[in-house]
Amino acid sequence: MAEGFKLDQKHGKSRVRVSRVWRQPLSGGDAIVEWNVSVSLFSDCLPAYTSGDNSAIVATDSMKNTVYAKAKECSEVVSVEVFAIILARHFSSFYPQVSAAEVKIVEKPWERMVVSGRPHSHGFKLGSEMHTTEVTAKKCGALSLASGIQQLSLLKTTMSGFEEFVRDKYTLLPETRERMMATEVTTSWRYTYDHVSQIPPDPFCFTERYKDVKKVLEETFFGPPDTGVYSPSVQNTLYLMAKAVLNRFQDIASIHLRMPNLHFLPVNLSSKENPTMVKFDNDVYVPTDEPHGTIEATLSRTMSKM
Ligand SMILES: O=c1[nH]c(=O)c2[nH]c(=O)[nH]c2[nH]1
Known part of the structure; x- marks a missing residue:
């Protein structure tokens, strides 16, 4: 006081x-x-x-x-x-x-x-x-330990869409099943260790775990190399990424993910004289980083599962 x-x-x-x-x-x-x-x-x-x-x-x-x-x-x-x-x-x-x-x-x-x-x-x-x-x-x-990744830029050219969201008098965005998806992931995961005595003795286990978590996040974002995986929203993809990490690594108690939705806007250019100068056919985009959507969430284990 x-x-x-x-x-x-x-x-x-x-x-x-x-x-x-x-x-x-x-x-x-x-x-x-x-x-x-x-x-x-x-x-x-x-x-x-x-x-x-x-x-x-x-x-x-x-x-x-x-x-x-x-x-x-x-x-x-x-x-x-x-x-x-x-x-x-x-x-x-x-x-x-x-x-x-x-x-x-x-x-x-x-x-x-x-x-x-x-x-x-x-x-x-x-x-x-x-x-x-x-x-x-x-x-x-007593100790709390978290590791994370900053500036992990990921992009896929297809297998992403956004449909059936709220439509009101302010809504212009068309529904789509075909768009680019780009983000810069910031994530941080908290380990279950809560005392110095629990820290594993292997000095490189956290470096290995960092690489493995990154791999799981990337694989979940992209899906298999040939077919990919369809994303109905950044929210769903974020959740699947977080869930994959918690399911895979039992010594991780929770994970936070922040995934800006970095929009690639379709380009359509026309004039009266030239109505089809550039007609968008999923090919030419304006990449933007602002404004951008911001999707973030923390996924933790509930007591009942422990
Ligand atoms: O995956 C998305 N989630 C949203 O919440 C959102 N909002 C928006 O305009 N586009 C998108 N895309």
Whole structure:
């Protein structure tokens, strides 16, 4: 309580950029990660707010330095999840006044180059979608762990439609069983582990799980290579994607998906003199990214199924 008010607060350092290289000349080449780290501490430092007394404040500058120091300490390659857990556990145990630490990291998709058909020992190129993680660790060891994907751009040229929606005096959109479907998926899934003692010992299990979840999401979005799968709406496709992930991976408790509907608008151009200059035949579109539909949902397991 502060002077009759309730104050909820946290403080931290955002967007700390760090890159870690592990030199492995004998086995598979160098490894590199590039991380954008945000740290927030929940700490007992009310006097800093109410009376300018900073004696309990961990400087955000020290948090930034800790990110580099802990990266240095990682003598073996670690996944982004494990690094976030290391940081969150450190901050929540090292400082008596810190009750919980929240660490968010976005990993840049540096991928090993293949040159002349062979993996390069120290050359990388940037991929597209990003691997994210969010960890909260409490002093008692309780933990919440989520992983995610940002900027996963997916598009299919057919097998998508939108029909039988509400029609009223504002409705112009025609019904269709033939349209493009394009989106940029942002997703985050929460693991069932809720204590540090439950974290699996395999340091790369989260990296593997990230790849597998991405694969399940993509396969569900597209369907089989030759035939695809018909999508009656972004909503239905989103639900099937989320359900496929929960059905496949028992250690995932819930998944959130945000899928903007990036419209590809049919092009029809005509004038009195030239009534069929461009007549749309599912071929020429104006790609747009705004305005766009925004469809998002979280799918969780209900207690009865657990
Ligand atoms: O898949 C869709 N869902 C919607 O909710 C919607 N709304 C809209 O105009 N087009 C679409 N498409």
